[in-house]
Amino acid sequence: MSEKLEFLYLQEEDVIEAGVLNMNECIDTIEEMFKLLGTGDYIMGGPNRNDHGLMLWFNEEEKFRNMPKAGPDRRFMSLISYLGGEFDVVGNKWYGSNVENINKGMPRSIHTFTLNDKDTGSPLAIMAGNLVSSARTGAVPGVVSKHLAKKSAKVLGAIGGGAINQSCIDAVMKSVNHIEKVVLFDINIEKGKKIAEKLEAKIHKPVEVVGDIDECVKQSDIVTVATSGKTKPEIKEESLKPGALIILIGSANFSKESYQKHRVVADLWSMHKKWLQDGIDHPNGIESIDWTMSAQLLEMIHNGEYDDSNIDDIGDIISGKKEGRKSDDEVIICITGGLPTEDVAWGYKVYQNALKNNIGTKLPLWNSSYLTK
Secondary structure (H helix, E strand, C coil): CCCCEEEEEECHHHHHHCCCCCHHHHHHHHHHHHHHHHHCCEEEECCCCCECCEEECCCCCCCCCCCCCCCCCCEEEEEEEEECCCCCEEEEEEEEECHHHHHHCCCCEEEEEEEECCCCCCEEEEEECHHHHHHHHHHHHHHHHHHHCCCCCCEEEEECCCHHHHHHHHHHHHHCCCCCEEEEECCCHHHHHHHHHHHHHHHCCCEEEECCHHHHHHHCCEEEECCCCCCCCEECHHHCCCCCEEEECCCCEECHHHHHHCEEEECCHHHHHHHHHHHHHCCCHHHHHCCCCCHHHHHHHHCCCCCHHHCEEHHHHHCCCCCCCCCCCCCEEEECCCCHHHHHHHHHHHHHHHHHCCCCEEEEEECCCHHHC
């Protein structure tokens, strides 16, 4: 007869109490995660163990009336991975996304995160995942800036003022201690001004709001891009400062010259290459992966216009396998895609904090498994 099996349930208020918004700890955790990726101590989905996740693909027209149809940021995804090192655990982020949620007073995407024992598969925790996801997403530019920004970086540019980029700004400010001001571009300038007031109170640095992307990019030594929707911001080659670090958390368009001229670093390039194969296999071709941060570069690779052997992974740089910044004038474009291992790393830390501080609710999966009676 099996023993009682319990897991820890953490609602959003619990994960906040357990420190999910502690950006300093999150940055350290994500940096350690990238080190493990650099050494290969991880497993993601698929036979090549580098899949981002499994996604439900929607069509613009469906045969059945009630079936979900394609729309901006509309998808369901399951992101599973194992992360080794001090984590040594399996996790899965399950989420649905629909930009129409905003009109209903809900977040664009709604996340649930689970942790499981690597040997038995037993659930360790089920938790509200939105803040786990937004914090780890924000921490990535902090880690990237720590390792790739030029030492004299003083201006941080932010394209998009939503919750994710606010988290990115917080992380970069904590990782690069000589930033003197933030320049924020948002398509809604009045909304941007309100966000700027909120940010200034948090980071204690001036936040300048501009109504033109070029004005933001031209001033900035580091730029974080985090926007959603079909319209992608365009970053012009002539606007890039020498030594600029551009971090794509959301999508942006560059000129082909920019990609061919400047260094490209990825969170895990093998994951992005799998998206290219997904696009090739899709009935609509590579246009179907236009939602990915690497879509433009993947199309260039598909058309023979770019050699992706030039792309380095940030994990390889952090673990010492590859060289970091090569000069103060080197322009670096860093493409991220949201790694499942990031959720596992930060979700596990939140779970451990909850256990230590007796936070959350223990729930039984069973008192005695029917299948073992």
